Amino acid sequence: MPKIKILSADVANKIAAGEVVERPASVVKELVENAMDAESTNIRVEIRAGGKRLIRVSDNGTGMAREDALLALERHATSKVNRIEDLEKMQTFGFRGEALASIASVSQFELLTRTADAIEGTKVNVEGGVFRSVQESGCSPGTHMTINNLFYNVPARLKFLKTDTTEVNHITNQVTWAALAHPNIQFSLSHNSRSILDVRACDSRMERVRLLYGKEFAENLIEFEEELPDLKLYGLLGKPEFTKPNREYQLFFLNQRPIRSRIISAVLTEALGAMIPKDRHAVSLLFLTLAPEAVDVNVHPAKIEVRFRNERMVYSGLVRMLRAAIHKAKYIPKIETPIEASQASPEAKSTTAHPYQGRTTGKEISTFQHRPRQPAGGETEAPQSEGAETTENHPPAATPSPADEVPKQELKPTGTVVQPPQHPIPEGSKLQLLDFDAVELKTNLFKTYIVAEAKDKIFFIDQHVAAERVLYERFVHQLEEDGIPVQGLLLPVTLESTPQQLGALKIHGALFKKLGFDLEEFGGNTILIRAIPSPLPTRVAAQTVTDLLDKLPEQPHTDVQMPQALEDALVTLACKSAVKAGDTLDTKEMINLVRELSEAKLPFNCPHSRPIIIEMGRDELERRFHR
Secondary structure, three states, X not given: OOOOOOOOHHHHHHHHHHHXXXXXXXXXXXXXXXXXXXXXXXXXXXXXXHHOOEEEEEEOOOOOOHHHHHHOOOOOOOOOOOOHHHHHHOOOOOOOOOHHHHHHHOOEEEEEEEOOOOOOEEEEEEEOXXXXXXEEEOOOOEEEEEEEOOOOOOHHHHHOOXXXXXXXXXXXXXXXXXXXXXXXOEEEEEEOOEEEEEEOOOOOHHHHHHHHHOHHHHHOEEEEEEEEOOEEEEEEEEOOOOEXXXXXXXXXXEOOEEEEOHHHHHHHHHHHOOOOOOOOEEOEEEEEEEOHHHEEOOOOXXXXXXXXXXXXXXXXXXXXXXXHHHHHHOOOOEOOOOHHHHOOOOOOOOOOOOOOOOOOOOOOOHHHEOOOOOOOOOOOOOOOOOOOOOOOOOOOOOOOOHHHOOOHHHOOOOXXXXXXXXXXXXXXXXXXXXXXXXXEEEEEEOOXXXXXXXXXXXXXXXXXXXXXXXXXXXXXHHHHOOOOOEEEEEEEEEEEOOHHHHHHHHHOHHHHHHHOOEEEEOOOOEEEEEEEEOOOOHHHHHHHHHHHHHHOOOOOOOOOHHHHHHHHXXXXXXXXXXXXXXXXXXXXXXXXXXHHHHOOOOOOEOOOOOEOEEEEEHHHHHHHOOO
């Protein structure tokens, strides 16, 4: 007796339902996509008990005649595909012909439909995959599908559904994504007769975002549009200070189809990773347009994943377009007072969030390397900015004692006298800051922050992270060209290392050579530093080598790991070589630093993701003074 047999239609449909119908949200997704394919302009979704008891999707689309209504419930029945070649230019959402048959096999299903030119419609009832009745019925043009008691005949599947709240959230996501992709369609969603979502048709996606997420959310987005010969990108990107703790607000759409894509996720990391703190995620809604034949949408039963024919082209193109959009939008955090705070009384205590974003990549800028501090006599040490490197400690300024016999009238109260800058800034010192017009250098605060003024704007530039960004990009450029310049040391620097560090040097010696170090084992645990990268100050050479050795693994890098290891090393080298908070820069050095920063590829954040420039509007300043 043969052991192999053909599955019955009932079993086959239930197996297919296991692939297509994962939960109530899967049903809503399939039915909404059918409604959009039917050229609907108004789609209504009603659910009860999280979609377990009722799902009803109604549209005003083209509807179906009686014959099509019956065929639509057969497995692999579709109007979208005639030949296998049709899959290569697929522009509709549904095309497999599995959805309705699968849904009807695990529910009590009703289909009510009418074309615009028909006098009456057709009503079809199916229970557990079995046709119960087909009859003529009156209804409005379009299609109305009702699913009662989902998984009533598959109790094992029913047990795996979550709470009503969880299932409603999944359904809300599906309707929201469809509404984002199709702003020209009106969508509504209700649960247990309570409205959850109701958005009218819109002329733009930004308006649709405002209706779905609120005015404040929309105002924190940067809208952009970029185009390459084979790829178009429309995007809504959160401002630098507008980030989220998870990836929930990173949504991707391809040819108006919501998708998941590891490639696009990697694009975001590449283009924005340097600008977003490690524990935060950018808000990004990306809408891609690509020729249908350049993408395969038939790689997942639920059509939520796609395969690009030319992944490298898509990846590099998206990275270029995102970076271009960031530059045009001037991705700079702004100091702004919330509306509530600005309306508070003068006595009310105001709090302002500190924007902390940012990562990035060379030109000659030797004046921005590390320089020894030059404290003026009697000055208090300048405060250190976060992440700044210190290599020496200065004692506090001496306090006059009674024995000093200083005339009483000559004593000046500590902390109340403003010392003049060591290098007075000439009036009208022009700056080249990105593409802003008429920018003037004004001062340097705390020997750390360069202050520049433009029309109705003030810019604060952190000199350490600005120099770090410039040096990092210069190192990357030099590494790709002729290598990082090396300076030999007249007297080698001696470094006492641990056995672990010595072992790391033996394993990763080639990495140090690439960076411009000439290191030699000198017996025992001693390392001689005979040459260093030319921008690196000799005084921090030993500490830099020690830090790099401590970060390196105990095993050699693979070909995949090496680029990341090299990048991490360049970041450390840039940080050690850059000017520090507290270093004194003269006017020429500040002007050159800002000019070089403006020519960087990513001038808004340092390689550690910290912001380089923060902007404050004149109106904000006046609001804080209640002018």
